[in-house]
Amino acid sequence: MKVITLGEIMLRLCPVERERFVQADRFTAVYGGGEANVAVSLATLGEESVFVTKVPNNELGQAAVNSLRRYGVDTRRIVRGEGRLGIYFLERGASQRPDKVLYDRANSAFSLSDEHEYDWDAIFDGADWLHFTGITPALGERARALTERALKEAKKRGVTVSCDVNYRKKLWTLEEARPVLEHFMQYVDVCITNGSQAEEVFGITPAQEGQEGDIEIARTVLERFHLQTVALTFRRSINADINRIAGMLYQNGTAAFSRWYEIDIVDRIGGGDAFGAALIYALLHGFSPQETIGFAVAANCLKHTVEGDYNLSTAEEICALAHGDGTGRVDR
Numbered sequence: 470m471k472v473i474t475l476g477e478i479m480l481r482l483c484p485v486e487r488e489r490f491v492q493a494d495r496f497t498a499v500y501g502g503g504e505a506n507v508a509v510s511l512a513t514l515g516e517e518s519v520f521v522t523k524v525p526n527n528e529l530g531q532a533a534v535n536s537l538r539r540y541g542v543d544t545r546r547i548v549r550g551e552g553r554l555g556i557y558f559l560e561r562g563a564s565q566r567p568d569k570v571l572y573d574r575a576n577s578a579f580s581l582s583d584e585h586e587y588d589w590d591a592i593f594d595g596a597d598w599l600h601f602t603g604i605t606p607a608l609g610e611r612a613r614a615l616t617e618r619a620l621k622e623a624k625k626r627g628v629t630v631s632c633d634v635n636y637r638k639k640l641w642t643l644e645e646a647r648p649v650l651e652h653f654m655q656y657v658d659v660c661i662t663n664g665s666q667a668e669e670v671f672g673i674t675p676a677q678e679g680q681e682g683d684i685e686i687a688r689t690v691l692e693r694f695h696l697q698t699v700a701l702t703f704r705r706s707i708n709a710d711i712n713r714i715a716g717m718l719y720q721n722g723t724a725a726f727s728r729w730y731e732i733d734i735v736d737r738i739g740g741g742d743a744f745g746a747a748l749i750y751a752l753l754h755g756f757s758p759q760e761t762i763g764f765a766v767a768a769n770c771l772k773h774t775v776e777g778d779y780n781l782s783t784a785e786e787i788c789a790l791a792h793g794d795g796t797g798r799v800d801r
Contacts, residue, residue: 470753471517472598473628475619476504476605477579478522478533479555481738481778487561490571500536501778502555503602503635506739509779510746510768512541514787516753521592521619523548523582530554530578540779546592552578559738562709568737572639580608584618592622598749599623602633603670606649607640613649620656631659633745634666643669654694659752661700661745662690680717680726687719700748700765702741710734714769716744718762725758727766732773743772743780747787760791767791 479502484493504520511518520542524530526549533554534544555574562568574580593599599619606613623630632653636646647670654660667673667686671693675682687699698720705713715729747768751761767790772780 470597471519471595472508472511472600472749472753473519473521473592473596473619473623474504474508474511474600475521475616476502476602477555477574477577477608478502478505478520478524478537479557479574479577480529480533481557481559483559483561487563490558490560490569496558499777500533501739503604503633503742504600505537505542506742506778506780507600507746507749508542509537509540509781510743511750513779513781514746514750514784516750517543519543519546519592519596521546521587523550523552523579523586525552525554525578526550536779540781546588548582548586550578550582550586552576552581555579564708564710567709570639574608577608580612582615583611584615587615587618589618589622592619593626593628596623596626596628598629598631598753600631600633600745600749602635602745603646603650604635604637604640606653607637607646616653617656620653624656629658630656631661631745631749632657633741634660634662634670635741636666636670646670647672651694654696657694658696659698659700659748660690660694660696661702661741661748663702663704667701680724683717684719684724687717687724688722691719698752700744700762702744702766702769707731712737712773714740714766714773716762716766716769718748718758718765720758723758725762727762730766730770732770734773736776737773739775739778739780740769740772742778743782744769746780750784763791764788 482496508520555577675685
């Protein structure tokens with residue numbers, strides 16, 4: 470199956486050994502970004518994964534592209550030109566001190582790119598799926614126009630569209646985000662969100678708590694925007710090092726819940742993207758609802774054990790965890 474992802478790839482700089490920004494004099498460098506992370510995960514799972522973006526025509530832009538090629542992502546539709554590569558800084562938390570992200574991505578090559586720079590016929594030739602997140606339209610008017618053009622191109626070809634709401638308060642306000650994301654939902658078939666985002670962005674507050682409240686949230690999102698599928702992620706943070714995660718899939722009036730995982734975090738960034746990629750994979754391959762949400766949450770869990778933005782877990786590894794092999798014993 471051919472899956473298109475559209476978004477910005479960035480350079481990630483992180484102080485070593487969990488130092489604070491104010492004390493750091495060394496940074497590790499990797500590449501990533503919401504949709505790029507999904508592209509790598511899908512390629513690792515064996516799908517034809519195409520990433521669409523614009524990068525600067527310099528060595529940093531090429532390094533970002535190389536990071537995708539390394540894992541089998543199709544980068545032929547990436548545009549190169551003037552501008553800079555977006556950067557984000559990650560301060561790793563510990564115990565009761567949370568992770569912190571600082572963005573330095575204003576006026577990046579991608580955020581200033583124009584919808585007419587992209588060859589849409591070539592991009593969507595043979596495509597089965599388009600995935601985007603709420604991060605991309607947060608980057609400005611041009612990025613919003615680019616996103617809508619991609620959505621229109623997908624729908625006129627009958628391509629399934631998924632959206633991870635991914636509201637980022639450091640990129641835009643709720644007042645800015647709400648009308649844009651609600652407008653884009655007319656193109657969406659599969660929505661990924663969580664309870665807090667559903668309330669903040671879409672104003673959905675359930676009348677009940679627990680699983681019944683979660684079902685109410687998903688049903689309301691699905692019915693309001695005429696969707697096929699809604700997936701919710703759940704997270705309970707014990708501290709910065711230990712979290713519990715789970716998920717729910719809602720479609721055809723029925724909810725399927727995953728098991729809960731307690732995880733010792735190596736790197737939290739990209740967990741939601743791993744969930745999204747695995748969800749897409751499972752839906753494309755006809756998994757049952759219970760198998761789909763189990764697979765997606767297991768992928769999310771495994772991503773937390775991998776350094777960097779990208780989830781490098783195979784379908785076999787994810788299936789093994791989803792079916793109960795969570796011992797962490799040596800595989801030999």
